[in-house]
Amino acid sequence: MRKSYYNHRKKRRASFLSLFIFLFLITGSIGYVVYAQTTVSKAKKEYNLLVDKINDAEKDNIEITNNIKNLEDTVNEKNNEYEIMLSKAKIAYLTFDDGPSSNTLAILDILDKYNIKATFFVNGHEGLEHLYKEIVNRGHVIANHTFSHDYSYVYSSVENFKEDVNKLNDFIESTTGTAPAKLLRFPGGSNNQVSWSYSGKGFMNELVKDMTNEGYNYFDWNVDSKDANAYRQKKDVIVKSVLNGAKYVQKANVLMHDLGPKTTTVEALPEVIEGLISQDFIFDPLTEDAYKPHFLKVK
Numbered sequence: 550m551r552k553s554y555y556n557h558r559k560k561r562r563a564s565f566l567s568l569f570i571f572l573f574l575i576t577g578s579i580g581y582v583v584y585a586q587t588t589v590s591k592a593k594k595e596y597n598l599l600v601d602k603i604n605d606a607e608k609d610n611i612e613i614t615n616n617i618k619n620l621e622d623t624v625n626e627k628n629n630e631y632e633i634m635l636s637k638a639k640i641a642y643l644t645f646d647d648g649p650s651s652n653t654l655a656i657l658d659i660l661d662k663y664n665i666k667a668t669f670f671v672n673g674h675e676g677l678e679h680l681y682k683e684i685v686n687r688g689h690v691i692a693n694h695t696f697s698h699d700y701s702y703v704y705s706s707v708e709n710f711k712e713d714v715n716k717l718n719d720f721i722e723s724t725t726g727t728a729p730a731k732l733l734r735f736p737g738g739s740n741n742q743v744s745w746s747y748s749g750k751g752f753m754n755e756l757v758k759d760m761t762n763e764g765y766n767y768f769d770w771n772v773d774s775k776d777a778n779a780y781r782q783k784k785d786v787i788v789k790s791v792l793n794g795a796k797y798v799q800k801a802n803v804l805m806h807d808l809g810p811k812t813t814t815v816e817a818l819p820e821v822i823e824g825l826i827s828q829d830f831i832f833d834p835l836t837e838d839a840y841k842p843h844f845l846k847v848k
């Protein structure tokens with residue numbers, strides 16, 4: 550009897566335990582399902598937010614791409630307008646050959662006064678190093694006119710010419726700290742006849758081809774100030790020569806000289822500039838893209 554009582558209690562305890570475990574498992578499972586659902590819906594929300602953000606970003610991207618395209622179109626349009634304007638513009642390239650000299654600073658001061666940049670086709674003048682530096686510091690272009698300007702030397706052979714040009718390049722680089730651009734003016738111009746007596750009639754043709762192959766852009770001129778036609782030309786002749794010569798051209802490459810005796814070139818310069826301004830010219834220094842008058846028809 551006592552034994553069965555104990556057995557009965559044992560059985561009851563066991564069924565309580567089973568019930569408890571059952572309830573525990575049920576509650577646990579429900580809890581897990583609720584937890585999992587919450588996590589899933591949270592992840593889903595985050596996912597949707599990300600999808601929205603990606604869509605927004607794609608929209609922004611399309612808008613930015615369109616904006617870039619519009620800006621590129623505008624830039625191209627402006628570039629074309631600028632090119633057309635530039636090709637129609639009257640541009641005067643003031644060039645000063647054979648310097649520097651005792652007149653260089655006066656020329657630079659006048660150019661500064663009018664805020665004009667010019668081109669100096671220099672030679673090698675030892676002792677005047679500071680003037681090359683001054684030309685560059687004031688924003689002008691230094692270009693090559695050979696070191697010696699000695700016709701008998703430079704026009705005796707292509708090798709001599711090149712050696713003299715390179716000598717000047719080195720000299721300019723050592724005095725100014727910068728190698729000059731490959732802009733060249735042949736002493737006496739590309740069609741000079743002085744070279745004939747040293748190397749014959751075909752020499753300039755050969756030399757011009759050779760220097761062009763070396764990457765040089767050479768410039769003759771289409772407006773002559775005639776300041777080299779006399780030891781000291783009359784100021785009025787210089788002014789008239791430039792202003793008459795420039796009347797019928799759209800791009801004026803003006804030949805002047807920066808040499809000690811050429812004081813009237815300095816005196817004429819303000820009138821030359823003002824006269825060119827009255828003819829609607831603007832002023833630029835030479836670059837490799839600038840208008841290039843060429844006397845010699847190279848074969």
Ligand SMILES: [Zn+2]
Pocket residue numbers: 646647694698736737
């Ligand atoms: Zn010269």
